[in-house]
Each structure stands twice: as structure tokens, then as C-alpha cells.
Amino acid sequence: MGRTIVEKIIGRHGGGDCRAGDVVWMGIDNRTARDFAGASVVANLEQYGGDSPVADPGKTFFTFDCNVPANTIPYAENQQRIREFARDRGIRVYDVDAGIGSHVTIEEGYGLPGTTTVGTDSHLNIMGSVGAFGQGMGDTDIAFAFKTGKVWFEVPPSVRVELQGMPSRGTEAKDVALAMLGRFSGHELLGKSVEVYGPWAEQATLPDCITLSSLATEMGAIIALIPPNGNVLQYFGISREDAVYADPDAEYEAEYTLDIEGLMPMIACPPSPTNVFPVHEMTSVRVDGVFIGSCTNGTYEDLVLTAELLRGRKVAPGVMLKVVPATRTTWSRLLDEGYLKVIFDAGGIISNAGCAGCASGQIGMTGSGEVQVSTSNRNFKGKQGKGETYLAGIGTAVASAVLGRIASVHELWPR
Amino acid sequence: MNKSLVLRGRLWVLRQDGRLFSDIDTDMIFHNAHLAVVEMEKMGQYAFGNLEGYQKFAEMAEPGDLVLAGDNFGSGSSRQHAVDCFKALGVQAVVARSFGAIYKRNAINSGFPVIELPGLPDGLFTHHAIAELDLEKGVLSSGTVSFTGLPMSGVASEIYSAGGLFQYAEHLEGV
Numbered sequence: 060m061g062r063t064i065v066e067k068i069i070g071r072h073g074g075g076d077c078r079a080g081d082v083v084w085m086g087i088d089n090r091t092a093r094d095f096a097g098a099s100v101v102a103n104l105e106q107y108g109g110d111s112p113v114a115d116p117g118k119t120f121f122t123f124d125c126n127v128p129a130n131t132i133p134y135a136e137n138q139q140r141i142r143e144f145a146r147d148r149g150i151r152v153y154d155v156d157a158g159i160g161s162h163v164t165i166e167e168g169y170g171l172p173g174t175t176t177v178g179t180d181s182h183l184n185i186m187g188s189v190g191a192f193g194q195g196m197g198d199t200d201i202a203f204a205f206k207t208g209k210v211w212f213e214v215p216p217s218v219r220v221e222l223q224g225m226p227s228r229g230t231e232a233k234d235v236a237l238a239m240l241g242r243f244s245g246h247e248l249l250g251k252s253v254e255v256y257g258p259w260a261e262q263a264t265l266p267d268c269i270t271l272s273s274l275a276t277e278m279g280a281i282i283a284l285i286p287p288n289g290n291v292l293q294y295f296g297i298s299r300e301d302a303v304y305a306d307p308d309a310e311y312e313a314e315y316t317l318d319i320e321g322l323m324p325m326i327a328c329p330p331s332p333t334n335v336f337p338v339h340e341m342t343s344v345r346v347d348g349v350f351i352g353s354c355t356n357g358t359y360e361d362l363v364l365t366a367e368l369l370r371g372r373k374v375a376p377g378v379m380l381k382v383v384p385a386t387r388t389t390w391s392r393l394l395d396e397g398y399l400k401v402i403f404d405a406g407g408i409i410s411n412a413g414c415a416g417c418a419s420g421q422i423g424m425t426g427s428g429e430v431q432v433s434t435s436n437r438n439f440k441g442k443q444g445k446g447e448t449y450l451a452g453i454g455t456a457v458a459s460a461v462l463g464r465i466a467s468v469h470e471l472w473p474r
Numbered sequence: 475m476n477k478s479l480v481l482r483g484r485l486w487v488l489r490q491d492g493r494l495f496s497d498i499d500t501d502m503i504f505h506n507a508h509l510a511v512v513e514m515e516k517m518g519q520y521a522f523g524n525l526e527g528y529q530k531f532a533e534m535a536e537p538g539d540l541v542l543a544g545d546n547f548g549s550g551s552s553r554q555h556a557v558d559c560f561k562a563l564g565v566q567a568v569v570a571r572s573f574g575a576i577y578k579r580n581a582i583n584s585g586f587p588v589i590e591l592p593g594l595p596d597g598l599f600t601h602h603a604i605a606e607l608d609l610e611k612g613v614l615s616s617g618t619v620s621f622t623g624l625p626m627s628g629v630a631s632e633i634y635s636a637g638g639l640f641q642y643a644e645h646l647e648g649v
């Protein structure tokens with residue numbers, strides 16, 4: 060009997076011929092911790108790590124992305140504690156200038172198809188976008204991974220989701236992900252490894268895959284794996300043989316189909332990412348602010364689209380448009396190519412690379428009654444401040460910023 | 475360390491409206507108001523402090539007790555306190571129909587036994603009866619009744635025997 064993607068990846072990392080439900084020791088290629096909880100990882104290692112608290116400094120790194128540069132003293136202290144530990148042990152720190160850790164992991168070539176990555180970031184399952192395993196864990200687990208290079212893991216059951224048809228023009232990866240969140244709001248994907256198939260997945264770009272996989276956490280899934288297509292293989296300069304695919308006779312716990320033919324832009328209304336509606340049903344909601352960025356929608360391609368839609372337009376009076384590229388590399392490219400100037404001239408506020416609006420208020424939080432459209436992944440009460448957060452793609456975010464109310468990108472088209 | 479794989483103790487059967495209590499989240503187990511507490515000894519007093527009907531659990535619990543609940547025990551945040559508060563009171567194990575994924579990891583990593591009994595009927599066990607929990611076989615029994623669930627996994631029992639994840643690591647070859 061064949062094996063699913065997650066069974067094969069875990070199998071190749073020490074799990075052997077493992078199946079769903081088996082508890083195995085899994086070798087970890089990339090062991091990371093971020094500025095959130097990173098200091099607790101260090102504390103654990105100082106207490107239990109002994110003389111050799113880090114198995115392989117070359118495979119271990121810290122990524123600062125939550126609060127960058129630190130704007131609270133506790134974060135500053137935690138970051139400094141990590142820097143000192145890392146310096147002592149020869150571990151690399153992607154410091155406050157680098158950007159979102161999961162994106163840095165892919166950009167720097169650590170997170171290749173078929174690899175395993177763990178860290179203190181609950182969205183590290185974003186690695187599913189390149190057909191790799193990734194998982195966020197608590198500080199004890201991560202400290203253990205630093206020390207030993209492995210973690211124990213219960214092989215999750217796999218389910219197969221077939222996305223049928225193609226969305227309409229102007230509909231993005233985020234809208235596809237939101238459609239999945241709306242469809243699977245009943246815990247069907249809880250604890251599962253979700254494999255995503257269908258024509259959309261076959262032609263998706265790497266940024267599209269990143270957007271979709273970044274929302275696996277909100278779907279309750281362990282991970283959303285997209286089998287690497289031509290675009291993803293080309294990005295890494297590798298061939299199919301270097302990536303991991305499910306066997307044709309792999310066994311799935313369940314198989315679902317979701318029709319996305321002609322899908323229109325979607326939006327998740329407060330207070331949960333599964334509270335999804337078509338954007339055109341929400342156009343009477345007035346907007347105070349728009350945040351574009353995060354590990355879900357902060358790539359180069361996302362921000363080029365932002366700039367292209369904003370070119371020659373202005374943000375509506377009284378609306379704050381906050382824009383944050385995911386990484387420094389992305390920032391630099393957008394700067395060189397003039398896209399940041401376009402966003403700036405349209406009235407955008409641009410901040411340094413990081414988690415920004417999604418984490419600890421690097422580019423501001425919301426106040427009571429404030430309505431924000433955000434391209435990030437969580438809109439739970441209090442997550443981005445006291446206001447109301449709506450989750451949407453780039454087109455919806457830009458159209459809402461320009462029109463001062465929730466709007467679909469289609470409203471920007473007939474110019 | 476050689477730890478017993480058969481635990482005996484008084485069973486707390488947590489019920490809500492006559493059924494086994496399900497979806498007990500980490501805020502009901504250990505409320506976030508007390509997250510600043512770092513010493514394990516001080517955590518016991520807050521165990522179930524926010525669980526309807528069981529706010530006095532910490533006062534009434536005795537070392538050796540076992541806890542039984544319904545589905546999805548420990549869903550919610552990743553706080554280790556929600557495991558450590560039971561260790562502080564000397565509670566030996568939590569048995570439930572199912573656990574939140576992170577709670578299960580945290581418990582196993584700190585050498586605290588959690589046993590899953592999928593499909594356990596609501597009324598099988600009696601509150602405060604003496605019960606026996608066989609970790610290796612995944613069996614809970616009391617008087618004439620018993621129910622077989624999932625045995626502790628190999629990894630979990632190795633970590634349990636060692637007393638915790640890092641204690642276990644000391645015995646790992648080649649690390």
C-alpha cells in the first residue's frame with residue numbers, strides 16, 4: 060500500500076515505513092526559534108542542555124520577526140538574551156532587519172521540498188507550500204530539537220482535497236484559501252495533513268502556495284501540503300525526483316472536493332477566519348485602516364500587485380494604509396524597482412520587514428470600533444487590537460483602501 | 475528511574491449536565507490570570523479554578539488521584555501550566571476520550587501520563603471510586619467495570635520512564 064506525502068517525508072527522516080497514527084522520532088533539518096518564545100528555548104537549554112546544548116549550529120537558527128526592532132523592554136531583553144546565547148554557540152541570528160522567519164527559511168534555501176523544519180512559530184506549517192514538513196511547537200519541544208536534532212511526532216492522518224475548476228479573474232490564492240476555510244469550518248481538517256490537488260494547485264505560483272498553506276493553522280490542520288508543481292520546482296532549480304509526492308495508491312482518511320469554478324473574491328468577517336462571505340455582500344462596511352503584509356500576503360508578488368492597483372490612485376481620505384514586505388530581500392527589490400514609491404505616493408505607510416500588524420503592533424494596533432481590512436491570517440477578538448478585523452486578499456485590501464469601504468477589486472477596473 | 479506502569483488512585487469523573495465533561499480548555503484548567511506563576515509548587519492551587527462545578531478541585535484533590543474527562547481535553551493555548559498544576563497536586567494521570575494536540579505533547583514531554591479512551595460511555599465509571607490505570611495496555615478499570623483505550627505510545631512511555639523529555643535525552647545514543 061502506498062504512502063501519503065507526510066508519511067513519506069517523516070519516513071525519510073527516521074520514521075521508516077511509518078503510517079498515520081505511528082509515533083516516531085523524526086530528524087529535523089531546520090531548527091528555529093523566533094523572538095517570541097526564543098528566550099524560553101534558551102532558558103530550557105541553559106537548564107537542561109548541559110555542555111552541548113546545540114547538536115548542529117549549522118542547522119539551527121533564530122529569526123526575529125514579531126517585534127522588530129523591539130518596541131517593548133521585555134522583547135528587547137529577550138532578543139538580547141538570544142543574541143548572546145547565539146554568539147556563544149556560533150548560531151546564526153536573522154536579526155530584526157531580516158523579516159518573517161518562515162519566509163527567510165524558504166528564501167535562504169533551508170526550506171527545500173521534502174525537508175523538515177520546526178520552530179516556535181505556529182505558522183511554520185507554511186512549509187507545506189513547497190511540499191516540505193514544518194510545524195510550530197512549544198519551547199520545550201524546540202529546545203529539545205536544538206539539543207538533539209529530532210522531535211517525536213505522531214504521524215497525522217492524511218486527507219485529500221481536490222479543488223475543482225478555476226476561480227474567476229481577479230480572484231487570488233487568498234480567496235481560494237478563504238473558500239476552504241468557509242467550507243471546512245466544522246473541524247473536518249482538525250489534526251490532519253491536508254494534500255491539495257486540482258488545476259488551480261497545478262498552476263499556482265510559489266507565493267500562491269505560501270498564501271494557501273499559511274492558513275492551514277486556521278483550518279485546524281497540521282499542515283496543508285501542495286505537491287510541488289513546475290513553478291515551485293523551477294524556483295528551487297530542482298526536478299520532480301528531488302521532491303516528495305504521494306504514491307498513486309496512497310491511503311487517505313477522507314477525500315473532499317471543493318468547487319472553485321468562477322470563485323469570486325471572499326472575505327472573513329470578525330471574529331473568526333472561518334466566518335467567510337463573498338466580498339460583494341460586505342460593501343457597506345466603512346473602513347478605517349488596511350494592513351497589507353504578513354506571512355500570508357507579504358511576498359514580492361503581493362506587493363507588486365498592491366503597487367500596480369494603486370498606481371495613479373490615492374488612498375481614501377481618513378483611511379490608513381499600512382504596508383509591510385515580508386522580508387528584507389523583498390523590500391530591497393521593491394525599492395530598486397520603484398514599487399514602494401508608487402505605494403508611498405498613493406498614501407501608504409511603509410514599515411520595515413517583519414510580522415508587523417499581525418504580531419505586536421510594529422505598525423500599529425486597532426482601537427475599539429476601528430475597522431481594518433487585513434491580508435493576514437487571524438481576526439480573533441483582540442489579535443490585532445480592539446477593533447474589528449476582516450481578512451482578505453490584496454485586491455480587496457487595495458480596493459477597500461481606495462474606496463474607504465469594503466470593496467472588491469472589480470470596482471477598480473472600469474477606469 | 476523505574477516508574478510504575480499501573481497506577482491506582484481515586485477517580486475524579488468530571489461531568490457536565492450528567493455527561494462526561496468535554497472541551498475543557500486550558501483557560502478552564504489553569505486560567506490565564508495566573509500565567510505569571512513560574513514555580514510548579516505554586517501552580518496546584520489554580521487547577522480547574524475556572525472549571526464550572528470544580529472550582530474547589532485543588533482543595534479536595536489528594537496525591538494519587540486520577541482525572542477522567544470527555545473529548546478534547548486541554549484544547550486552547552500551549553501553556554505548560556495546565557499540565558504542571560496537576561503534577562504539583564500529585565495527580566497521577568488524566569484520562570479522556572481525546573486530548574488537544576498540544577496538550578498531549580506538553581504532557582508527554584513533561585512525563586505526565588495521559589491516556590485516551592475513545593468511545594468511552596458517559597456513565598461507566600463512578601465518581602471517587604478507586605480505579606486502576608494500566609498505561610501499557612491503555613485500560614481503565616474500577617470494581618467490576620473496565621474499558622480499553624489506546625496504550626501509551628512507545629515514545630511516550632520512554633519519556634515517562636525517564637521522567638521527562640530532557641531526562642530522556644540524556645539516555646539517547648549519539649546526541
Ligand code: SF4
Nearest residue numbers: 182353354414417418
Ligand atoms: S505574520 Fe503573523 S501569523 Fe505570520 S508568522 Fe508573523 S505573527 Fe505569525
